[in-house]
Amino acid sequence: MLVVGAGEGGQAVAAALALRGVGHLAIHNRSAHRAVELAAQLKPRFGQAIEVAASADAAGYDLIVKCTSQGLKLKPDDALPFDLTRVDAGAAVVEIIMTRELTPLLWACAELGIAAHPGFEMLIHGAGISSFLRADRCRRALAGRPVGSACAAKPEMMTGSTR
Numbered sequence: 001m002l003v004v005g006a007g008e009g010g011q012a013v014a015a016a017l018a019l020r021g022v023g024h025l026a027i028h029n030r031s032a033h034r035a036v037e038l039a040a041q042l043k044p045r046f047g048q049a050i051e052v053a054a055s056a057d058a059a060g061y062d063l064i065v066k067c068t069s070q071g072l073k074l075k076p077d078d079a080l081p082f083d084l085t086r087v088d089a090g091a092a093v094v095e096i097i098m099t100r101e102l103t104p105l106l107w108a109c110a111e112l113g114i115a116a117h118p119g120f121e122m123l124i125h126g127a128g129i130s131s132f133l134r135a136d137r138c139r140r141a142l143a144g145r146p147v148g149s150a151c152a153a154k155p156e157m158m159t160g161s162t163r
Contacts, residue, residue: 001017001022001024001025001026001061001062001063001064001065002026002027002028002053002056002058002061002063002064002065002082003017003025003026003027003028003065003067004028004029004056004064004065004066004067004068004081004082005028005029005066005067005068005070005081006027006028006029006031006034006035006037006038006067007029007034007067007068009067009068009096010027010029010038010065010067010068011038013065013067013096014027014038014042014050015042017065018042018045018046018049018050019046022049023049024049024051025042025046025049025050025051026051026052026053026061027039027050027051027052027053028052028053028054028055028056029068030068030070030081032052035052035053036052039051039052056081056082057082057083057086058082058083058084058086058087058088058091058093059086059087059088060088061088061091062088062090062091062092063091063092063093063094064082064087064091064092064093064094065093065094065096066081066082066093066094066095066096066097066105067096068081069097071103071104071105072097072103072104074104080104080105080108084105084108084109084112084114085112087112087114091114091115092114092115092116092117093105093109093114093115093116093117094116094117094119095116095117095118095119096119097118097119098119099118099119102118103118106118
């Protein structure tokens with residue numbers, strides 16, 4: 001799984017996925033030091049399955065979670081954070097931006113036939129990552145303190161995923 005963005009949203013998503021016990025979690029951020037810091041916080045608790053991705057190349061991942069505002073403006077200088085033509089067949093993309101409007105990422109995924117899940121729908125219908133994030137518990141996970149199961153992903157969302 002690839003988390004693109006290591007701000008507060010990316011931290012919560014990465015912690016939730018790590019708590020769920022994903023087989024492999026890669027983190028990428030435009031400012032590389034933020035991805036390095038997040039991976040360093042997660043590795044002592046969750047082990048070697050956590051790594052920093054050298055790029056936001058989506059190839060080879062079955063789930064790509066966009067946790068960045070990059071690509072929200074319809075301007076040439078604000079490209080999507082990863083190349084959608086590199087998303088593997090059968091992979092899914094999650095956009096955590098909470099809006100009723102389709103984001104440029106969701107539009108592009110629809111045009112290419114890529115399974116994509118919007119943040120607003122996840123929030124309202126409990127269909128994805130946003131429904132199980134509890135920021136305070138996820139922050140405790142990052143800090144190495146005891147955490148309940150509220151940060152864990154819903155099993156039906158992550159079954160069979162190894163990368």
